[in-house]
Amino acid sequence: MTLSEFQLQQQLKSRGYSITHPRTIVFKALEDKEALTMAELVAICGQQLDRATVYRTVGLFEDLGIIRRVQIGWKYKLELTDSFSHHHHHLTCTNCGKVTPIIEDDALEDRINSLAKAYHFTPSDHQIEIRGLCYACQLSSIVE
Amino acid sequence: MTLSEFQLQQQLKSRGYSITHPRTIVFKALEDKEALTMAELVAICGQQLDRATVYRTVGLFEDLGIIRRVQIGWKYKLELTDSFSHHHHHLTCTNCGKVTPIIEDDALEDRINSLAKAYHFTPSDHQIEIRGLCYACQLSSIVE
DNA sequence: TATTTATTGCAAATCTGTCGCAATTAATCG
């Protein structure tokens, strides 16, 4: 069992939820992966789990702060929250669709927090998506 | 005709699309407004336009860079892009759902652009959503 | 104003996400 999996079990147990096979499957599907769309997640788990179960599990995990939704391109995707992965943001290539994670940047995080404060907000989470052309697509667009 | 409306017509014409009544209606519905959900937009235009037309127009406007989708809470909303409004981001209250626009902040924008550059990305757009508690909800949560 | 082509409305089809309920599984306790 991975450390994250152990954490998951703690989280569930401490909040009075059972540790079930479906919940473990959904969690593993998201572990150490780039964000997935709901359709992708259902496709991965779908052979073993009912669609409704995947939806219910995602809902529960969101409530528990285990996963969060982030917008990527036109859709939202699901990924583990910072407790189970590393805080990061996303670069999306509008040409090829490739998603690159941006590792945490203190200057950026500080600015975000100052802004929230300036608006009298107590921030709990935030997401940033930068859309544009990745290096490969810039090169190929020059060639064309 | 507003300046923006003129710009819209230029955009459409220069890319070979017709300037139609439905397209004008959808554009006006979004002009000078907070971001709308698709359901809200359909409700506003729905009496004059077919649902399918609203969807098709939104798709076209996204392709043309006239409108963009931003994530607000768990849903996406639609708003005019920077060429037709002012660049801004969003604070979403996770308690009452209120959305507050954050006016442009140079320090933040600079950092975003530097990061994109560091990853060899040519950025075209970006969006930031900060989730948390607004001032009013912080006060009421203390009272409880 | 007539012609040509793009665009729209309509209806049907498809996805997405939700719900109630009976069957199953996990947790608890002896």
Add this chain to the structure above:
DNA sequence: CGATTAATTGCGACAGATTTGCAATAAATA
């Protein structure tokens, strides 16, 4: 470990969101 209890799941049905084909209509062009 096996029986009991309560939570969870799978299934089928359903409501809402989004897409599509096609005939009717409107915009652009000359």
